[in-house]
Amino acid sequence: MDVDERDHFAGLVRAVADERDQAAFTVLFDYYAPRLKSWLVKRSMRPDDAEELVQEVMAVLWHRAGLYDPARSSLSTWLFRIARNRRIDAERRARHKYLDVYEPLFFVTEAPGADTIFEGEERDAQVRAALADIPGEQMEMVRAAFFLGQSHSEIASSTGLPLGTVKSRIRLAFERLRRVLDDPSGE
Amino acid sequence: MLQNLERLDLLIAHYVSGSLPEPAHVLVGSHLEMHSPSAKLAGVMEEYAGDALNITPPVALSDAKRRLAEIFASAPPPEHRPRIFEKSRLPASLRAYVGADLADIRWKTKLPGLRHHVIEKSKEVETSFLWVRPGRALPQHGHHGLELTLVLEGEFHDHRGNFGEGDVSVADEMLDHRPIAGKRGPCLCFSVLFAPIALSGSTLRLLGDIIGL
Ligand SMILES: [Zn+2]
Ligand SMILES: [Zn+2]
Incomplete structure (x- = not known):
């Protein structure tokens, strides 16, 4: 993905965050949902479960688009990180139901060191x-x-x-x- | 020490790609919180992972329209944050995994100057905290399976070198050692031990790459 596309996608996310723009979100959904599904299936997830998780990840974008900061990562990376963490979380829930489930968005993804990767x-x-x-x-x-x-x-x-x-x-x-x-x- | 670092790099890459079994994911995540050069490496690897998503051949959803409609109709998820432990000495990743803080741990004394607390134990993996009195030497020992040790406080050394706060030791069948805790304070570690059976299983196949199986 080149710089123009990156900027274009960042603009669409802004429209989702600021104006709840459904058309802008649909463009993002059509691009990312099938790629995320592909990645999850390759990680040996059942297609149905993968699709369920893709919906969950894309719903995070719909509701929390304001948390995405284009200066810190590409949208692909941001969504990848959410998908990865949700997948681990799903496995954890299956493994031990007695543990408090934490919110990976605020947590693994926001490891202190990760904020300061690039200073400028x-x-x-x-x-x-x-x-x-x-x-x-x-x-x-x-x-x-x-x-x-x-x-x-x-x-x-x-x-x-x-x-x-x-x-x-x-x-x-x-x-x-x-x-x-x-x-x-x-x- | 060089070999140890190489293995740690591989672990970090597996962490980023999400292919580590949970306890190892927690250990590496904690290491990233404690050690910024590794966090930088992980950050770059995440960018690569995002790029790879762009070149992944798309697989159509079976019912994209319904999914999209459900997202638009969904309520915003509640903003629940992890329980905050004020002034915890544990990295956030580890705290969330253990579900408790250090003060809540009920230690068992295994040997004089050596305390142990098992967090999780199955036939595939055992995770635990280790507390070693300053200057105490552990008995010379070998390993059955892969052992990852994260130093949380203090330090220890063996013939490979010194492991300080935030460092990770990667040990396997090939390694025999006699770790000795540093003299300046107790050494507190988080340890993850995989049984050999875990490494031959298909889900953990990739982990075998780390130790060259
Ligand atoms: Zn070191
Ligand atoms: Zn050992």
């Missing part, structure tokens, strides 16, 4: 530029392993690379990430 736009831009330097083949492995839900051996067989190479590329990507985050200017 300039730093943000620097970090993004530095991240762009990480070789595509390394980030590709990270994406496959963690966000497309493949095991290291599945990646090895789908790419034809030895397991050791898959693991070392992932390790290198993290090393680079840590270094970039420590010092985005690269000095």
Whole structure:
């Protein structure tokens, strides 16, 4: 998603927050609901349950659009985080019903450290530029392993690379990430 | 220590993608609250996760119109916040999981200078708090399964190095060690121990990647 699309979506969220704009919300729903469902099903959730959870997540956007801050994350990331936390929460409810259920929106998502990730736009831009330097083949492995839900051996067989190479590329990507985050200017 | 950090990075990535079993999710979440460099890493990984959502092939909802109508007709969810424990010494993630604060814990003394409290125990996982007197050495031991230890207060060291507040130790079958609590104060830890059976199960398949199974 490019910057224009990002701004466009942020504008739609604002319309939902300020004017309860149903048309704006419908555009967001049509884009995100099928993608969230896809992600949940890949995380081995039953399609019916996945759809139920997608409705829950999108209802958070409808009612709490004012909490979304485009300066802090993309809308995709914000919704992803809510979906992830709701899914964990659903599993927790199934596992032990005796625990107080907490509100993940105000909680896991708002870990203190997460607020101060980027102190300003300039730093943000620097970090993004530095991240762009990480070789595509390394980030590709990270994406496959963690966000497309493949095991290291599945990646090895789908790419034809030895397991050791898959693991070392992932390790290198993290090393680079840590270094970039420590010092985005690269000095 | 380098290997330990590499494994922690993998745990953080699994945390972000939501694939960790609950107790490990709680442990890593607590670590992120305590250790800002890791929180930064998690923040960047979350951006990637969001980007990945954009390239995920969409799967049509079976009844999108009804879902949409139900959302518009729904009442706003109540703004219930987690119970607030004033001046708690525990990270919020851990507090919510335990459902209590440190003051409520009923410790069991296992050895002189070593207290233990089991939070949850099943055939797959045991989670507990450990309290160790300053300077006390634990017996030399090995591990059956994967053991994650988050230092909440104080510090301990073993042959791999020093683990201070907010640090996570990742131990498995390959590791034998003799942890010794720091001298300056008691060492308080949150520990998650996965039985080997848990790592062979399909839901935890990804966790096996962390220790190279
Ligand atoms: Zn350390
Ligand atoms: Zn140990």
